[in-house]
Amino acid sequence: MxxxxxxxxxxxxxxxxxxxxxxxxxxxxxxxxxxxxxxxxxxxxxxxxxxxxxxxxxxxxxxxxxxxxxxxxxxxxxxxxxxxxxxxxxxxxxxxxxxxxxxxxxxxxxxxxxxxxxxxxxxxxxxxxxxxxxxxxxxxxxxxxxxxxxxxxxxxxxxxxxxxxxxxxxxxxxxxxxxxxxxxxxxxxxxxxxxxxxxxxxxxxxxxxxxxxxxxxxxxxxxxxxxxxxxxxxxxxxxxxxxxxxxxxxxxxxxxxxxxxxxxxxxxxxxxxxxxxxxxxxxxxxxxxxxxxxxxxxxxxxxxxxxxxxxxxxxxxxxxxxxxxxxxxxxxxxxxxxxxxxxxxxxxxxxxxxxxxxxxxxxxxxxxxxxxxxxxxxxxxxxxxxxxxxxxxxxxxxxMKDEGAAHEADEIDEQQPIIIAGVGRFGQVVNRMVTMSGFRTTVLDHDLKVIQLLRQFGFKGYVGDPTRPELLRAAGIGQARVLVVCLDDRAAATRLVAYVRRLREDIHIIARARDREHVFELYRAGADDIVREYFDGALRVGRYVLENAGLSDYEARELEKTFFKLDRAAVRDLADLWKPDLPTEKNAAYIARAKQLNRELEAALLARYSQTRSEKTETRTDTAAE
Structure with missing residues (x-):
């Protein structure tokens, strides 16, 4: 002994x-x-x-x-x-x-x-x-x-x-x-x-x-x-x-x-x-x-x-x-x-x-x-x-100018009802809007430089890997009302959504997606709202193109709204046909349904454009009659 x-x-x-x-x-x-x-x-x-x-x-x-x-x-x-x-x-x-x-x-x-x-x-x-x-x-x-x-x-x-x-x-x-x-x-x-x-x-x-x-x-x-x-x-x-x-x-x-x-x-x-x-x-x-x-x-x-x-x-x-x-x-x-x-x-x-x-x-x-x-x-x-x-x-x-060195996680000293995981360029905008509207957030990011920059502008954040269960518990994931996932790592974002959804069915999860396939992954993982990172910006560019191509502000804005609504519904529809182990070009059912939805979207946009033109003509006629 x-x-x-x-x-x-x-x-x-x-x-x-x-x-x-x-x-x-x-x-x-x-x-x-x-x-x-x-x-x-x-x-x-x-x-x-x-x-x-x-x-x-x-x-x-x-x-x-x-x-x-x-x-x-x-x-x-x-x-x-x-x-x-x-x-x-x-x-x-x-x-x-x-x-x-x-x-x-x-x-x-x-x-x-x-x-x-x-x-x-x-x-x-x-x-x-x-x-x-x-x-x-x-x-x-x-x-x-x-x-x-x-x-x-x-x-x-x-x-x-x-x-x-x-x-x-x-x-x-x-x-x-x-x-x-x-x-x-x-x-x-x-x-x-x-x-x-x-x-x-x-x-x-x-x-x-x-x-x-x-x-x-x-x-x-x-x-x-x-x-x-x-x-x-x-x-x-x-x-x-x-x-x-x-x-x-x-x-x-x-x-x-x-x-x-x-x-x-x-x-x-x-x-x-x-x-x-x-x-x-x-x-x-x-x-x-x-x-x-x-x-x-x-x-x-x-x-x-x-x-x-x-x-x-x-x-x-x-x-x-x-x-x-x-x-x-x-x-x-x-x-x-x-x-x-x-x-x-x-x-x-x-x-x-x-x-x-x-x-x-x-x-x-x-x-x-x-x-x-x-x-x-x-x-x-x-x-x-x-x-x-x-x-x-x-x-x-x-x-080779490797960036993003790992640092020890901060000790989280307060818990807020809104948790934002990842504050790159995308997450920073979300955090600014939410906090300036009077709500408190808990911000997590593994990059020390990003958190330090955030603190210089008066916003509080914590260094740590948001996918770690112990860090999420310390951040108050058990009581939070909303989780916003803005991680740059696609796989990590999906894992985080899946873990939190298994942990809590009542929390509202909003996630950023890199592309359409990532939307499907996050949808299956349990995200409530999914935003493609370039989708909204691309819609605004498309609206500006229509305005400068001869449409009025009202007509371009209505076409933008219609496209957003129908494309979002189409993504939900295609999510049921998407197969992660099968390349998109070999998924015949997916491709056929996507073509059909594109035809329906085109028809809906043309119908909406005709309707706005008719409304514009009727408005002019009523004004002339007066």
């Missing part, structure tokens, strides 16, 4: 001291965790011999992280990113594995070892990359989304990789490894007794059980627990969901991280997804931090100091080779400027699954122990260098 408390104190002290220093220096929390692990491990030797066991426990933070990521991805959104998931992610794994394999062959190793190393080193660090992207608020960018697609594909690929690696062992070694694994893993022993179709059925059954439980079991169970109104029980349920799924996946030989991600996707549309996020997030952050510390503490510095130039050179060579592949793929998939550099520099390292696959390869008698120790150190060094690559990206981004 004393030893456990001592080591727990050491790890916590390392976190409290090292991470804030690293963050203040702009190095990020990940590098702080790694440095803390090195200090208490190889430098001061205060971690004892429990680092490997603790690392297995800390890897559960990766499982929780993927569960939370799954909660943010609805199945429709996952299907929409299938091109980058399979195309970009699949190409990255295959091409990187091929490049690394050729490099290892050039060093004189056999093709079996070379291919094994190529497959292992093709994977990147999900934990480090997603943690850093979240901290720097780079996930919504094109580079962040592309990096996430690749990481997700890599996590999925772990399953076939685990099935493929034993085939690279020599037949005698393969049989010996299977016998030893079956002795220590009861479930694996059971699976090995089944025919191939039986193993497939068991695997598919575990996946199906996860999906069905998410749909039909978790919801009523959560409702039952929620009625107790005890926060700690809700937290216990959230942890139970993740732990149970991870255990089930391990029992059938699948990746627990992938199973947790699948469960998160299944629960993404549930009404309690945000409660699950808030319950699990603290555990995820703490366990991920512990994972990074164990990576630093587990580095074999004796081996490193025996050949530092070679190992560091191999780590840098790996990152350069992966970076080159990523850069070419980024160009191929049309990433540009900052996003391409984020994609290239962010994924250039080896990943935490490399530790798992290396240990698995040793057990399968594919890799010798001496080579495996060097490989583990190269993986750890590449992960250790990753935060420095992100710092390099920040330097490149600043030179």
């Amino acid at each position: 004393e030893a456990f408390l001592f080591h727990a104190s050491i790890y916590l002290i390392a976190v409290v001291l090292a991470v804030p220093i690293a963050s203040r220096l702009g190095l990020g929390s990940v590098l702080g965790y790694l440095v803390a692990g090195i200090i208490i491990g190889p430098v001061l030797n205060m971690t004892g011999t429990d680092t490997k066991d603790l690392q297995h426990f800390a890897e559960f933070g990766v499982v929780m992280m993927l569960f939370l990521i799954g909660l943010e991805l609805e199945p429709r959104a996952l299907w929409a990113m299938r091109d980058r998931l399979v195309g970009l992610g699949g190409l990255q794994i295959v091409v990187t594995a091929l490049v690394v394999t050729l490099g290892v062959l050039a060093l004189g190793y056999s093709w079996r070892i070379a291919l094994t190393l190529g497959v292992i080193l093709s994977l990147s660090s999900t934990a480090i990359v997603l943690q850093t992207l979240s901290e720097k608020q780079l996930m919504p960018t094109a580079g962040g989304r592309s990096a996430f697609s690749v990481l997700l594909m890599q996590d999925i690929a772990v399953i076939p990789i685990l099935a493929f690696l034993p085939l690279l062992a020599l037949p005698g070694a393969r049989a010996l490894a299977k016998a030893q694994a079956a002795e220590t893993h009861v479930t694996l022993h059971f699976l090995q007794q089944l025919p191939p179709w039986g193993v497939t059925l068991v695997t598919l059954g575990a996946v199906a059980a996860t999906v069905l439980a998410g749909h039909y079991l978790v919801r009523p169970l959560y409702a039952y627990v929620h009625r107790a109104r005890l926060r700690e029980v809700n937290t216990a349920l959230a942890l139970m969901i993740v732990v149970s799924i991870a255990t089930l996946m391990l029992l059938v030989g699948l990746s627990p991280a992938l199973g947790a991600f699948l469960a998160g996707v299944v629960l993404a549309n549930s009404e309690f997804k945000h409660e699950l996020e808030s319950d699990i997030a603290p555990f995820k952050g703490l366990l991920l931090g512990l994972f990074f510390i164990t990576v630093g503490a587990g580095m074999d510095f004796d081996l490193f100091f025996s050949q530092p130039v070679t190992l560091l050179g191999l780590a840098l060579a790996l990152m350069v080779a992966k970076g080159a592949v990523l850069y070419v793929l980024g160009r191929l998939f049309k990433l540009k400027s900052r996003n391409q550099w984020l994609f290239t520099l962010g994924l250039a390292q080896a990943g935490e699954f490399g530790f798992v696959l290396t240990a698995f390869s040793v057990k399968q008698r594919i890799l010798p122990d001496s080579l495996a120790q060097s490989l583990l150190l190269v993986i750890a060094l590449s992960m250790f260098l990753t935060p420095l690559f992100f710092i390099l990206h920040d330097v490149i981004a600043k030179r």
Whole structure:
């Protein structure tokens, strides 16, 4: 007990001291965790011999992280990113594995070892990359989304990789490894007794059980627990969901991280997804931090100091080779400027699954122990260098005049009945009109410069991401009468509308739309009033054109009113035919109805024009008669 408390104190002290220093220096929390692990491990030797066991426990933070990521991805959104998931992610794994394999062959190793190393080193660090992207608020960018697609594909690929690696062992070694694994893993022993179709059925059954439980079991169970109104029980349920799924996946030989991600996707549309996020997030952050510390503490510095130039050179060579592949793929998939550099520099390292696959390869008698120790150190060094690559990206981004840096959210000290999310050029006009009419508003925007400018002109605003549930609660979303969504990020605006509508049915939501398709998305998300950002301005321009083409002010204004009324009704009509997964040019029903509505609109405008001309003629006749 004393030893456990001592080591727990050491790890916590390392976190409290090292991470804030690293963050203040702009190095990020990940590098702080790694440095803390090195200090208490190889430098001061205060971690004892429990680092490997603790690392297995800390890897559960990766499982929780993927569960939370799954909660943010609805199945429709996952299907929409299938091109980058399979195309970009699949190409990255295959091409990187091929490049690394050729490099290892050039060093004189056999093709079996070379291919094994190529497959292992093709994977990147999900934990480090997603943690850093979240901290720097780079996930919504094109580079962040592309990096996430690749990481997700890599996590999925772990399953076939685990099935493929034993085939690279020599037949005698393969049989010996299977016998030893079956002795220590009861479930694996059971699976090995089944025919191939039986193993497939068991695997598919575990996946199906996860999906069905998410749909039909978790919801009523959560409702039952929620009625107790005890926060700690809700937290216990959230942890139970993740732990149970991870255990089930391990029992059938699948990746627990992938199973947790699948469960998160299944629960993404549930009404309690945000409660699950808030319950699990603290555990995820703490366990991920512990994972990074164990990576630093587990580095074999004796081996490193025996050949530092070679190992560091191999780590840098790996990152350069992966970076080159990523850069070419980024160009191929049309990433540009900052996003391409984020994609290239962010994924250039080896990943935490490399530790798992290396240990698995040793057990399968594919890799010798001496080579495996060097490989583990190269993986750890590449992960250790990753935060420095992100710092390099920040330097490149600043030179490219990257704007909109993230800042900590303000503390909201008052709540008003009207909340305005986003005060760019559009939101500022809305806020000015409402406040100058005698109403009070709560203004939220993630851009510090915009809020500072707003305050200079006497308007109050708060810095923070308006899509964060805790910030909305602090702003008074539970009591507000009106929410105005003026965010520049189209996807974020839709998510915000959908979340608030699920939270409250009685609040009136007014949203700005970028185009007609965005109108359809916001309409389905639950917005009450939707305004296309350029529509009203375009109507005024059209009215001025008609006035200068020979129509009177009255005639042009009446035609403008008619067009506005009928076009708005047409958009509502077309919203029922719009299909988000089908390109507009391939939606025959949508196009046919749009053509019909255009003909009706043209006929209505001509009729209205004839009516105004008749009214004008009658007015002139009456005036002449008088």
